Every structure is written in C-alpha cells, then in structure tokens.
Amino acid sequence: MIYLAYIDWRTLRLPNAITLPLIFLGLSFNWASDLRLTTPSLAFVGAFLGYTVLWTLNAGYRLLKNRNGIGMGDAKLLAALGAWLGWNSLPGILLIATITGILGGLAWLQWRGHQLQQAFPFGPFLVIAGIIELLWPQLIPTFILSKSI
Template sequence: MTTLEAELTVLAALTGLIVGSFVNLVATRLPKGESIAWDRSRADCCGTVLSARELVPVFSWLVQRGRCVHCGAKVTARHPIIELAGAGIGVWAALASPTLTAAILTALLGWQLLLIALVDADELWLPDRLTLPLLVSGLIAATALPDTTLVDALLGTVFGFASLWLVARTYRQLRAREGLGGGDPILFGAVGAWVGWIGLPSVLLWACAAGLSWVAARALARRPLARDEPLPFGPFIVIGGWLTWLYGPIGIG
C-alpha cells in the first residue's frame, strides 16, 4: 500500500465515522417523523441538547463511559457500533475499489444500505425516501463506472422489482395474507440498479443464506423465531446486494 493509498484509507475511515453518526441520527428520527436537518442533537434519555464535544463519533461515548454526562443514564452501545460500521464500510470500499470514483460510489452504496437495513430491522419499514435515492444513485454509478452500463442497471431495476412483486402477489393470493412488505420489491429493484440484472440471483442467494443463518443462530441461542413473528427481509437483501456489488455474481469470474 502506498502512502497515498494509506492516507485515503484513513480519510475513508474518518468520513465513515461521521457518516455512521448521521446514519444513526436518521434511523432514529425518520420513523418518528422528526426533522433531520434542523433540530439540534439531543440526549435520548433526558432531551438535553448535546455540545460538539459530546458528539465526536466513538470517542465521546468512550470518554463518557457509555453514560449521559447530564443525567447519568446509560447510553446504548448502538451509537459507537453504527459509527464503527460506517468507518468499516469506508475502509472496505477504499481497499476493494480500483479507482477513487469507484471507492466513493461503493462507500455511498454501503452507507445507504446500512441506513436502510437499520430502519427495516427496527421498524419493519422500507420507506421510499430511502429506497428511491438508492435506485437513483445506482443509475448514476452505472453511467460513471466503466464496467457497468445504464441498460443493465435499468434491466436490473425492472426485473428486481417485478420478481419480488410477483412473489408477494402470489403469496398473498395463495395464503390470504402478506408474505413480503411493500418496500421489499422496491429495495430489490434499487439494488438491481447497482448490480444489474445478472447480479439479481446472487443477491437472492446471499440474502436467503443470511436469513437462514440468522434463524439458525436464533434457534441455537434458544430464541427461536415464532411462527407468526415477522422477519424483516430488507437487511438480508442489503447483505446480498453489498456482497454481489463487491465480489460479483456467484459463479461468474
């Protein structure tokens, strides 16, 4: 690794920490209908407005020993974990990408997917405000990178949406209840804009493998998934989309 590459990797990590903090903010406020851009950051426990030194990603949580300096309440480790996840995505993108443009777009994809996965995991909700920008950025990436085409991205969008929409509709007609959320086909179509139509089967394979692994882990931990317990599929599509984007469709060199 050259000095320039090392510096860019460090920059990607620092940027990822900041983005991760913002992702956590959006994931918390968006489901509540709260303002994202204008309201000052406040402590979840007591509502006190936080100062700049209390908002330094990861560092502030460590210095405060995981507690609010105003009321002493415990602050969940979710905050530094998401911030570190943002940093990890930035570093991963920097190391896995052949060009600066590819690294920026890959990091953008990863941060969007992180936010979408968090919201769906927390709220069983895939809002258009998150999935449609993912689609648009995928189309932009298709025009900006040499190994992708806009036609493939558009076909990926159409086939991705149509395939899961048909699955959801068929399930509803056969079982008289919902099997997939309305946002899942849109998310799959948006991921298709990034990976193209040829990457869609790989996304599903990764997603199913991740979902089955999660169910198995729950069972091993003696917390088996109840028969009527909803399972958000969005986070698993996110995993499939990320891995397919980075490493290509399964079985294709």
Template sequence: MLIDTLLRSGLILVLIYLAWVDLRTFLLPNKVTYPLIALGLFFNTFTPYAFCDPQVAWLGALIGYFTLYLINRIYRHFRCQDGLGMGDAKLLAALGSWLGIGSLPLMLLVASLLGIIGGLLWLRHHKLSSGHVFPFGPFLAIAGIIEIVWSSRLINSSI
C-alpha cells in the same frame, strides 16, 4: 479508481443504514430507496463511473422490483396476507440499478439463505412463533454488500 471506491463505500454505508432501520422498524423508507434507485440508474447511464452497462442497470431495477412483487402476489393469493414488504422489492430494485440484472440471482440466493438462518435466530431470540414476521431487508443488504465487495475492481484486479 478513487471515485469507484468512494461510490462503493457510500453504497455500503447506505445499505448498512437501511438494514439497521429495517431491523428497528420493519420498514425500508421510500425517502432512501427511491433516490438509491435513481442514483444507480444515473451513475450507470450518464457517468464514466458505471458499475455496469445502462441497459443492464435498467433491467436490474425493473426485474429486481417485479421479482419480489410477483413473489409477494403469489404468496398473498395462497395465504391471504403479504409475505414481503414492498420496501424489500424497492431495495432489490436499487441493488439491481447499481449492480445490474446479472447480480440479482446470486443476491436473492444469498439473501434467502441468510434469511432462513437469520429469521429462525430472530424468531428464537424474540421468542416468537414460526408464523411471525421478521425483516428481510437486512439480508438483502448483506447480500448486496457481498456483491459490491465481490465485484469490486480493487479486489478483482489483485487476483
């Protein structure tokens, strides 16, 4: 139980860091997202501290990445520009590698809804037009944090 709590807390801290970096730089650094994917797959495949089954974690990583990759490709086809950064796809892959494929739909829904509201507020605060970019990573990070806390054995065992 202690190790599970430490892993979840560490993951939350990394997500807060990534959200902060993305807000400041519009980048999610590979030097953080790649190890985060690898660690999620490692813990879920080779340790007794798994958050989900190994197959579910591997599918979560793959589907998480390719979902946002394909959305970006479709957007690029119609708009001739990227709609998402691939750092966002890597972050969703990392969340999928830790929390599994079953967590992806709700995280994407929550991140998208928060992104609509937060993006509009971001654009208004910075006095930018509606066509201007804003970082999506912080909303993915918040959705991931919600999922981590929501799925915590500590919370679910007390219900």
C-alpha cells in the same frame, strides 16, 4: 445501505424516502459516470426485475394465504441493488439473501420468542447480499457452484 438495514431491523420498514432515491441514483450513476458498475441497460433491467420478482412472489403468496409474505420495501431495495449492480447480479443477491435470511430469521424468531408466522426483517439480508455481490461478484460461481457440480 447499512442505514437501511438498521432501519428495517428496528422497525420492519424500508422508507420510500431512501429506497426510491437509491434506485434513481443507481440508474443515474450507471448512465452518467465513467466509473459505472454495469451498463445503463443492465441497470434499468435490474431495477425493473428486482422489483418485479419480489412483487410477483408476494402476489402469489397473497393469493395462497390472503396476506403479504414480503414487504414492498424489500422489493424496492432489490430494485435499487439491481439499478446499481445490474440484473445479472440479482440471482446471486437473492441466493445469498435467502440463505442468510433463513439462518438469521430463525435466530431472530428464537431471540424474540416469536412464532414462525410472524414477520422479521429481510432488508438487512438483502443489504448483506448486495455488499457481498459488490465486493466479491464471483463468490457464488467460483466457490459455491463449482463445488456442487
């Protein structure tokens, strides 16, 4: 995951040679291992929804702007996170990735001197969010949502 974040940061690409096996390994691990992170059915739905959510958002953006808004490598990375952690982790991952992505994206654009219309890597923020969700799965419900309600 860290390597994928590095590749995306440097090249704005998430290679299929890494993301697709990561999806397959997540599904296999949760199906075959006694140490599974989620049930096999939640992993399968997570992989499906992880890809579908970002694909749908991109399709809507493409209809409005006639260009892609997010790369499909990001969708495959979110599918991999869903395959490893289950579909119920996806809202937290997307929330954390979006917040850190906005802050990091503004810093990226300022540092690189780009305009707001230019691309920046979202994969590193998905990786950060996935690691947070893996290590502290109750972070959002416990610390963020409980204080805002």
